[in-house]
Amino acid sequence: MVKLANRVEKMAGVEIRVRLGQRTIRLRSRRGQILSSALLEAGLPLRLYCQGRGICGQCLVRVSPGPWPEESPAERKFRLEKKLPEGYRLACQFRLRGPVEVWLPENLLISQEIRPFSRPELKTSQKALPDFNPLVKKYRLNLLSLKAGPGAGLPTNSIKEKISAHLGLKQLDITPAALNKLLELRPGSGLLTAVVYDEKSVLDFEPGDTVSCTFGLAIDLGTTTISAELLDLVSGQILGSAAADNLQAAFGADLISRTGFALEKPGNLRKLRQSALSSVENLIGVLSRNAGIRRNCIYVASLAGNAVMNHLFLGLPVESLGQAPFQPAFISHPPVPAAETGLRINPRGLVYLSPNLGSFVGGDISAGLVYTNLTGRPGNFLYVDLGTNGELVLKKGKKLLATSTAAGPAFEGGGISCGQRAVAGAIEEVKWQAGRFAFRTIGGKEPSGLCGSALLGVLAESLKTGLLAESGRILKGRAEIPVCDRLALTQLDIRKLQLAIAAVKSGLKLLLQTARLNWTELDGLFLAGVFGNSVNLAQCLALGLLPPLPRRKIFFAGNASLAGARLLLLSRRARLQVEKLPSRVEHLSLAGRQDFQSEFLKALALSRRYWRRTDV
Ligand code: FES
Known part of the structure; x- marks a missing residue:
């Protein structure tokens, strides 16, 4: 009972x-x-x-x-x-x-809200690109003049030849599904439209003239945030742009914890894949509704994600990324049918992936390198993308050297007692004024925590005012550094931030050392990613987070990954450039360096003096 x-x-x-x-x-x-x-x-x-x-x-x-x-x-x-x-x-x-x-x-709470954002490029045509050549284009065809339709009795090869000649494209392939559709079209259908991928392959034949209905997506598949743009592939106009939280955050904040979760038990990989897919699907829903277009008119998605995100999105096993030597299962991946990925765009559409460059240096970085034209610039440059993982690329002359360093979630406020993500109410900027911290919050709301840029700011300002030693020890007999009511950095918080900063500093130093280059020989540094673009440069330099280059040599690249994905969607030259990158980039494994530990320990000091003119 x-x-x-x-x-x-x-x-x-x-x-x-x-x-x-x-x-x-x-x-x-x-x-x-x-x-x-x-x-x-x-x-x-x-x-x-x-x-x-x-x-x-x-x-x-x-x-x-x-x-x-x-x-x-x-x-x-x-x-x-x-x-x-x-x-x-x-x-x-x-x-x-x-x-x-x-x-x-x-x-x-992981927000399921879609945040539309306006970019300066919004509504402006990208046709001015030196090589405007979108991944998917449409061509009008007259079936009667081709004499290639049903009843014509032509062998497949002849049909291909006729259509290639008619469109002025060489070695055109026609997918079996598209060929069947062509053969099924009514005799005398007259005008039809060929949907062609990268001037190489006919994906579909559509009755009538549908040329004006050709759209594509650029997607930055980030660990924390996913951003997307919807583009008109005929006019080159960006029709809308939005971002959403990556719903995978319910299973861990960073790549290491997500990889661990995927490996924990069968079924977890599917959960992660489904979460990322839902986030992207929500974005597509809002973007297409706002632009007033049907999903069926979207034929291609250009996707830039780090190696783990790419694997999870495709549902590929991540074992090789979870253990040394941390190799991705693929570097370059052929375009994937949209239907296989679960994306609800045109079922004949494709997903194009920007290639990975090595373990933990993924397609988001290759897309960013193309956007900043790093390889096309004469001289020596650094590309730095800061987040839960710091991805670093050095260009010395023609040589490219890349590495990644596990900064952990501290730069996003994770694991810090008063830390939070950069959302409304987060303190994003601090300055020491008249004996206390003056601050600014996102949206002007009541302060609810400090996001990464403010956390670095508190360290830099505290160093300046003598509240903090370069060793990271809180001075003046205090147990913590108060920022405002109820928000203070504890000694443990400072240690966690020091570890994240040291991971980036030592990674940069070893990259330069490997290339036998002193930081003074750099012609420029590109700072990419949302966090990198929100920091106060003077405060970063005071902590030694970056080499102390003059301000004119440091460029904020914004969301270079999304801008790169857009470029890959629209420019053939960019695609050729990105496809050559994996063979050009040499990967440096920090874990495999004997001197990594000692360099990391040196980098723990919060000081710009970490960077010496005599290095290398
Ligand atoms: S998520 Fe609950 S303690 Fe970490």
Whole structure:
């Protein structure tokens, strides 16, 4: 009887009242389920920095009093670090044993909101590119004049030859599906439109004139954020541009944790693939609706993602990226039928992938290199993309050398007690003024945390004012550096930031050393990525994060990966350039360097003096 009662109670489940800002959401869940899993199932995915292993302390949420087991020592430690009162529990460890009310900080929730953004290029035509030659073009054909339609009795090769000659394209291939469609078209159909991929392959024949309906997507498949643009491939106009959180964040903040999750058990790879696909699908939905076009008119997506993202998006195993020597399963990948990827664009459409350049230096970087025309510039240049992974490329003369360095989530506020992502309410800029920190928040909202640019700012300003030693030790007998009410950097936070900074500095130094180049011989440095473009340069240089080049030699490249994906969509010259990159780039494995550890230790000092004119 008792057993039956328990079963009934289990089936009835427990009620969760989620307080999210001004909203209250009521959910039901299974008794005994972990809170974060219950929220995920209900469509409220949380950002689980450590994959819910209970070791990062980032998922603390306030819960109503109840018959809960006592807080664990780890929970207590994290709560006290954040100066929170009792009643805060780790959402990834908290088991639901009865009805509960949960107060969810908005920045813990992975936003499913699509954020349209305006770019200076928006609505302007890209036709002015020196080589405007989109990946997909359409050609009008007259079936009657070709005498290649049904009933003509021509062998396949003759049809191909006739169509190639008619379109003025050599060695044109016709996919079997397109050929069947051509043969099925009614006799006397007259005008039809050939959909041609990269002047090489006919993907489809469409009845009538559909030339004006030819669209494509440029996608930056980022670990944290996915950005996309919708383009008219006839006029070259950017019709819309938007970004969304990568829903994979529910399974880990960075590439290492996502790879680990994928390898943990069968089925996880599918979850990761599905999450990325949902994020991209949501973006396509909003972009196409806003532009008033049908998805069926989108024939191609040019995708720039790092090696892990590329693998996960295609559903390829990531074993080789999870263990030394961390090799991707592919460098260059042929275009993939959109239907195979799960993307709901024209089913005959294709996905073009910017090639990987080596372990953890992926298609986002190859796209960025093409966008900044790094290989076409005379001289010595650095390309630096900062994020959870720092990707670094050095061009010395004609030589290209690349490496990646695991900075971890600190630059995105992850794992830092007062850190948060760059969303509304995050402090993004700090300055020491009149004996205290003056700051600016995103959207002018009440401060709720510090994002990466402000975290670096606090370190740099604290160094300047003597609150912090170059060793990273907090001075003046303080235990922490207060920024404003309830927000302060602890000694542990500073150590984590030091590790991230040192990872980048030592990676850059070893790259230069390998090429036998002193930083003073650099002609320029491109800073790519969202984080890189939000930092205060003077503060970065004060920490020694970058070589101390004069300001005129440092260029902010913006989201170079997205701009590169756009270029690859529109320019044949860019595609030829990117396809040659893998054979030109030499990969430097930092883990394989004997001197990496000693260089890393030297780089821990927060000082621009790390960069010496006598280096190399
Ligand atoms: S402690 Fe919960 S996600 Fe890390």
